[in-house]
Amino acid sequence: MTDPSPGWREALEPEPAAAAAVFGEHLPTARRFTENLAQYGEELGLIGPLELPRLWSRHVVNSGLVAPLLRSGLIGDVGSGAGLPGILLAIARPDVHLTLIEPMERRVAWLNRQVGELGLDNVDVVRARAEEAKLKGRLDQVTARAVSALRTLIPITAPLLRPGGELVLMKGGGVEGEIGAAEKAIRKYRLQDVEVVVLGEGVVDDVTRVFRARVPVQA
Numbered sequence: 001m002t003d004p005s006p007g008w009r010e011a012l013e014p015e016p017a018a019a020a021a022v023f024g025e026h027l028p029t030a031r032r033f034t035e036n037l038a039q040y041g042e043e044l045g046l047i048g049p050l051e052l053p054r055l056w057s058r059h060v061v062n063s064g065l066v067a068p069l070l071r072s073g074l075i076g077d078v079g080s081g082a083g084l085p086g087i088l089l090a091i092a093r094p095d096v097h098l099t100l101i102e103p104m105e106r107r108v109a110w111l112n113r114q115v116g117e118l119g120l121d122n123v124d125v126v127r128a129r130a131e132e133a134k135l136k137g138r139l140d141q142v143t144a145r146a147v148s149a150l151r152t153l154i155p156i157t158a159p160l161l162r163p164g165g166e167l168v169l170m171k172g173g174g175v176e177g178e179i180g181a182a183e184k185a186i187r188k189y190r191l192q193d194v195e196v197v198v199l200g201e202g203v204v205d206d207v208t209r210v211f212r213a214r215v216p217v218q219a
Contacts, residue, residue, distance in 0.1 A: 011052040012038045018204045019056060022064040022092070029091045029118055034060050036114060037082060044110055046082035057204065059084050062170075065199040065208040066143065067092035069168050073140030074099065078130045078157055079147040081107055085170060087114055089143070090123045100125045101133050130156040138162035145170040150182035150211060158189040164217040167191070171209050179211065190216050 015031065023030040038055055041047040051059065063085030072095050077086030080100035090098040100123060102108050108127045115123045126133050142157045142165070150169070157167055171178060175196050179186070186194060191213040199208040 008038045008052060013053050013056045016056050016061060016204075018061050018200075019064075021203055022061050022067070024092075026091050026094070030060065030064065030088060033083065033087055033091065033114060033118060036117070040110075041082060044106060046107065046110060057206065060088060061200075061204055062206070062208050063088040063145065064092050065204070066168060066170060066210060069197065069199075069210065069212070070096050071140050071166075072096055074137065076101055076130075076135070076139040076142045076157075076160055078142060078144040078153075078160075080111060080125075081146075083111055083114055085143060085145050087111065087118070087120070087123070090120050091118070094122055096122065098123045099135060099139070101128060101130050103127060103129045130160065133160070135160065139165055141166045141168050143168045143170065150175075150178040151185050154182055154185040154189060154191070158185075158191070158215055161215045163215065165215055167211065167213050167215075169211040171196075171211050173209065175209050175211055186213070192216060 020027055034055060037047065038052055042049055066085055067089055070089060070093050075096050076099045078101050080086040080102045086098050086100040100111050102111060108125055111125045115125060139160050140162060142160050144153060144157060147153055153169060194213040197210040197212050199210060201207055
């Protein structure tokens with residue numbers, strides 16, 4: 001691909017020290033993905049025009065912080081879009097298998113290109129809406145970032161889980177209010193161990209909040 005944004009290097013936020021803490025030995029791959037996203041993301045409609053000065057802190061490190069919550073197993077990322085958090089979680093956790101679920105063709109093309117360029121053999125990309133996705137099996141965990149409010153998100157993510165599987169949904173500062181508004185969905189899917197996990201305290205300025213809950217082991 002030709003470089004559509006020759007000024008991206010100057011606009012891109014300097015790599016923060018927290019990146020090394022989050023990605024460890026996998027930082028070079030995370031750095032390459034971040035540079036790819038900085039270079040092509042705006043043109044492809046993956047990120048907004050104001051995101052480069054905060055790309056590392058707001059998006060890359062923010063996504064990578066979730067990696068320690070993942071189990072060794074099958075993980076789905078619903079509405080993967082630019083690969084946030086799915087691509088970054090696959091980079092940070094090569095021991096888990098990520099299925100990136102994304103309905104938009106141009107975003108699917110981007111995800112497949114990144115999987116190939118970065119050599120991520122623990123990733124599949126599925127073009128579908130979550131509620132229509134044909135997966136090889138039910139998932140151990142499902143994550144999502146910036147997709148929709150919990151009252152809408154729970155009904156499209158919980159059915160993808162195996163019995164005892166877990167939702168690991170990235171949310172903003174208003175997550176407690178979203179939980180209150182999603183009480184009906186939480187009851188319908190009989191979610192257990194509902195909690196908000198705060199990640200990155202003492203490591204980053206803006207912490208990452210995760211809504212975490214399990215579906216029942218038995219129907």
